[in-house]
Amino acid sequence: SQTIHQWPATLVQPVGSPLSLECTVEGTSNPNLYWYRQAAGRGLQLLFYSVGIGQISSEVPQNLSASRPQDRQFILSSKKLLLSDSGFYLCAWSGGEQPQHFGDGTRLSIL
Amino acid sequence: EDQVTQSPEALRLQEGESSSLNCSYTVSGLRGLFWYRQDPGKGPEFLFTLYSAGEEKEKERLKATLTKKESFLHITAPKPEDSATYLCAVFNQAGTALIFGKGTTLSVSS
Numbered sequence: 001s002q003t004i005h006q007w008p009a010t011l012v013q014p015v016g017s018p019l020s021l022e023c024t025v026e027g028t029s030n031p032n033l034y035w036y037r038q039a040a041g042r043g044l045q046l047l048f049y050s051v052g053i054g055q056i057s058s059e060v061p062q063n064l065s066a067s068r069p070q071d072r073q074f075i076l077s078s079k080k081l082l083l084s085d086s087g088f089y090l091c092a093w094s095g096g097e098q099p100q101h102f103g104d105g106t107r108l109s110i111l
Numbered sequence: 112e113d114q115v116t117q118s119p120e121a122l123r124l125q126e127g128e129s130s131s132l133n134c135s136y137t138v139s140g141l142r143g144l145f146w147y148r149q150d151p152g153k154g155p156e157f158l159f160t161l162y163s164a165g166e167e168k169e170k171e172r173l174k175a176t177l178t179k180k181e182s183f184l185h186i187t188a189p190k191p192e193d194s195a196t197y198l199c200a201v202f203n204q205a206g207t208a209l210i211f212g213k214g215t216t217l218s219v220s221s
Contacts, residue, residue, distance in 0.1 A: 044209075099160055
């Protein structure tokens with residue numbers, strides 16, 4: 001069966017520091033991969049999605065970036081965090097136009 | 112613009128008190144409507160996919176239905192463990208991403 005792992009579960013970072021969140025999927029090949037952010041009182045906002053290695057589409061312009069160095073690895077990064085980057089970050093995978101399955105998320109707090 | 116609206120924002124029920132959650136959507140050419148359950152501090156858990164008007168899916172005390180403009184999640188005789196936020200989502204027109212509603216937070220008390 002397929003599983004998705006995200007880490008870390010919780011992260012506290014100062015403003016201006018870099019960020020790297022990692023997500024890996026097991027039990028499937030060539031998945032579509034997604035990064036979402038969920039802010040308090042707001043819905044899930046799609047940040048990036050990828051249909052293959054090195055292929056990244058951005059939905060929202062911001063100071064975040066994503067990379068897919070391997071088939072089942074998806075990384076969310078930032079060079080300098082802003083206060084507004086606080087939130088709950090979720091990684092998801094799917095097989096084409098199938099339901100997306102989510103990891104347990106990373107709670108990011110910016111001080 | 113593709114959009115998903117869920118109502119109510121919050122719903123409090125007594126154990127055994129049945130009710131329905133609503134999800135209305137505007138998207139050209141529905142490619143799938145999805146219901147998820149999200150517990151606090153966790154990622155959403157997939158519940159159902161509906162593809163065409165008239166379709167129904169059931170799982171334990173939950174039943175999802177679909178019309179041309181909205182979907183309902185019916186909860187029959189809920190229990191406290193059904194307390195969670197329920198999210199609805201549809202594919203965007205391009206089929207590349209899900210558009211989520213803000214969710215309905217359900218609280219069931221015994």
